[in-house]
Amino acid sequence: MRHAFLLAVVLVSPVERTAMSRSDAAADLRTWWSVLWEVHPEPDANIERDDLERAFRATLDTLPEHLTPEMVYSRLARLSALLGDSHTTIRPPGGTSPRLPIVVHEGRAFLNRPYGPLPAGAEVRRIGGHPVEQLFDWGRPHIAAELPSGVDEGLPLLVPAALRAFGRRNNLVEVRANHESMSAPYEPTPEPKEFALSGYWLEGDIAMLRVRTMSGIFEIESYDRWLAAFFQEVANRSARGLVIDLRDNRGGSTLVGELVLMYVAEEPFRMFGEKRWKVSRRMQASLEGQGFVDYEQASPGEVLVQVPALREPPPHPLRFHGPVAFLIGPQTLSSAMMTANAVEDFGLGLLVGRPTSTPPNYFGEVYSFRLPRTGLEATFSTARFVRANGDASDPNAVQPDRLVPFGPQSLSDERDWDLRTALHALRGQ
Numbered sequence: 556m557r558h559a560f561l562l563a564v565v566l567v568s569p570v571e572r573t574a575m576s577r578s579d580a581a582a583d584l585r586t587w588w589s590v591l592w593e594v595h596p597e598p599d600a601n602i603e604r605d606d607l608e609r610a611f612r613a614t615l616d617t618l619p620e621h622l623t624p625e626m627v628y629s630r631l632a633r634l635s636a637l638l639g640d641s642h643t644t645i646r647p648p649g650g651t652s653p654r655l656p657i658v659v660h661e662g663r664a665f666l667n668r669p670y671g672p673l674p675a676g677a678e679v680r681r682i683g684g685h686p687v688e689q690l691f692d693w694g695r696p697h698i699a700a701e702l703p704s705g706v707d708e709g710l711p712l713l714v715p716a717a718l719r720a721f722g723r724r725n726n727l728v729e730v731r732a733n734h735e736s737m738s739a740p741y742e743p744t745p746e747p748k749e750f751a752l753s754g755y756w757l758e759g760d761i762a763m764l765r766v767r768t769m770s771g772i773f774e775i776e777s778y779d780r781w782l783a784a785f786f787q788e789v790a791n792r793s794a795r796g797l798v799i800d801l802r803d804n805r806g807g808s809t810l811v812g813e814l815v816l817m818y819v820a821e822e823p824f825r826m827f828g829e830k831r832w833k834v835s836r837r838m839q840a841s842l843e844g845q846g847f848v849d850y851e852q853a854s855p856g857e858v859l860v861q862v863p864a865l866r867e868p869p870p871h872p873l874r875f876h877g878p879v880a881f882l883i884g885p886q887t888l889s890s891a892m893m894t895a896n897a898v899e900d901f902g903l904g905l906l907v908g909r910p911t912s913t914p915p916n917y918f919g920e921v922y923s924f925r926l927p928r929t930g931l932e933a934t935f936s937t938a939r940f941v942r943a944n945g946d947a948s949d950p951n952a953v954q955p956d957r958l959v960p961f962g963p964q965s966l967s968d969e970r971d972w973d974l975r976t977a978l979h980a981l982r983g984q
Contacts, residue, residue, distance in 0.1 A: 575928060580622045581615055583926040587631060587933055591643070594922050596833040596858060596939045601639035610637055624648045624929045625719060631931065632697035640918045641709075642889075644699040646932040647716035655682070655714060655728065655743050658885075659707040660961050662691065667966050670728065671739040676966035677732035682714060683741055684724025690717040702952060704912040708885045715743075752778065754785045761796040761981060762789045763974075766815060769807030769890045778811050786818050786873040796981035797875050798974065800882045802908060806889020816868075816894065816903060819879045823865035824901040826893050827915070828945035830861040832938040838922050878984035879904035880977035883955060885912040889919065893940070895953045900944035907977040909961060911953040915942030 588611055591598050599607055614630050625648050632645045657664045657679055664679040664687045679687050694713035700706045729738045751770070755763040764785060789797065799815065809826045816824060834853040842850060853859055868874070881904050883895045888911070896915040898904050918936035925932050941947045957980060959973050 574621050574623055575627075577618045577620050577622065579928040580618050580627045583627060583928045583931070584611070584615055584618075584631065586926055587634075590837065590924070590933070591935060594833060594835040594837055594935045594937050595638075595640075595643065596831050596918070596937065598638055598643075600918075600939070602637050607637060610634055624931060625716075627929050628716070628931055629697065629720070631933070632699075635933075636696060636699045638699060639701055640936050641700050641705055641913055642917075642919050642921050642934060642936040644934055646934070647697075647713065647719075648929075648931065649715060649719065654711050655679070655741075657711045658961075658966075659691070659710050662688070662707075664691075664711070665963050665966055666730065673728065673730050673737055673739050674732050676963045677730035677737065678963065679728060679730050680736075681727070681729040683718045683721075683726065685718070685721055689721070690714055693717045693720060701913050701917055704885055704910065704952070708888075708912040752781050752785070754788070756792075757798070757974075757978065759796075759978075759982065760792060760794055761798065761978060762792075762794040763798040763800065764815075765800040766804055766811075766891070768804060769809075769811035769894075775808070775810050775814065778814055782814065782818060783873060786875060789875055790873055794875070794877060796877050796978075796984070797879045798882065798977050798981070799879065799904070800974075801887045801891045801895055802882050802884040802973065803886050804888065804891035805886070806891050806893075809890045809893055812890050812894030812897070813866075816897060817871060818873060819875050820868045820901075820903050821874075821876070822901055822903065823867045824897050824903060825863045825865050825943055826897050827863070827940045828943055829941035829947070830859075830863075830920075830938050832859040832861070832920060834859060835922075835937065837924075838937050841922060878981050880907050880981055881905065882908050882973045882977060883911060883953060884909040884973070887911045887953070888913060892953060893943070897943045899953050900942065905957065905977070905980055906953070906955040907957045907980065908955050908959050908973040910951075910955065910958075914950055914952045915940065916947055916949060 611634060614634055628645055628647050635644045656666055656668045656670055658667045666673055666675050666677045668675050682690060691710050694710050694717050695706055697713060698706045698709040726741050727738045728741045751768045753765045757763050813826055834855050834857045836855050839851050850859060881895060881898050883906055887895055892911045892913055899906055918939050920938035921934050922937050923932060923934045942949060957976050959976050
């Protein structure tokens with residue numbers, strides 16, 4: 556059976572911004588509750604079941620006579636957040652993208668790249684006429700996260716939903732930069748699309764591999780071909796060191812992370828210590844014919860337990876034997892975080908940057924579908940993972956070996972301090 560971190564999606568009608576009755580909203584809440592207990596391995600892992608049931612009942616009992624999808628979203632998102640599982644959540648009507656290029660640190664928001672005339676490192680004070688603090692206060696209870704840093708990482712994604720909740724007073728992003736107030740039109744556009752993998756050469760014959768996504772579970776061959784070409788060039792140029800950038804990677808398939816590590820790992824490793832995968836007819840139907848034979852043949856309600864053995868990296872003609880540094884941070888998520896955890900637990904390289912915003916002991920393997928009345932997209936974890944070294948009691952996120960503190964100046968001076976730190980470390984090796 557393949558070990559992979561995947562996304563199964565079942566889509567129905569899109570969200571409409573129309574009023575609905577209390578009975579329709581209640582029907583979707585009951586559907587959500589039923590599916591939660593059908594597919595999730597442990598909904599009450601982080602909250603007492605009685606408390607969760609009381610919260611669900613209170614949500615039902617306080618529904619007004621007429622609601623909009625946004626109102627149903629807010630109630631369901633708050634309920635989902637009680638689980639403390641970043642993969643079990645509700646997407647707001649209208650989605651979360653495109654997003655402003657901002658990061659949150661200690662409750663304050665900063666641009667992490669230029670936004671029109673506004674410089675990177677500027678502190679964002681108001682969006683759409685509302686103080687950022689007001690938008691964030693609204694957003695926090697809606698974000699499902701294992702750690703407080705996970706809430707901060709998710710806040711920028713909910714700015715559009717917060718503005719829909721409050722109504723825009725203007726169409727501006729207002730910031731403070733260099734002791735001056737500045738503003739620009741609020742017109743977030745999608746980030747430039749970059750291929751999943753990209754390679755660069757840095758000073759001193761150090762190669763850099765940027766891994767932006769690990770999605771495309773059924774296209775692993777394309778990742779393999781690209782990586783083979785990249786590491787062939789690394790070998791041809793006799794690279795003195797290698798940097799692998801996982802900082803802006805929301806995950807996808809653990810198969811991709813494992814493939815990347817096979818090009819650099821000298822010691823045995825595994826991507827997780829244990830996986831407890833809840834079997835459900837819904838997930839079985841979504842995976843039909845995709846090669847997950849053990850899961851498809853298991854009985855609904857059963858929990859498949861997988862404890863992978865350490866994998867010895869086989870001989871590889873293109874394996875890089877020099878020093879390797881991995882860049883990580885709060886946006887190193889899901890399978891990318893699991894890849895960083897394998898590096899951490901088995902000493903496969905140097906981790907540089909900031910801690911991840913999710914811990915390796917967490918839930919994943921997502922099932923997703925749209926609720927029939929509102930069209931809201933709900934996602935549910937179907938598996939529980941134990942970190943790569945098998946220590947299920949460790950609550951911590953992946954920690955860097957070389958911590959690079961966050962600061963607005965590190966954003967505004969256009970110097971990548973994580974990368975500079977990694978390069979300094981590699982030269983020392």
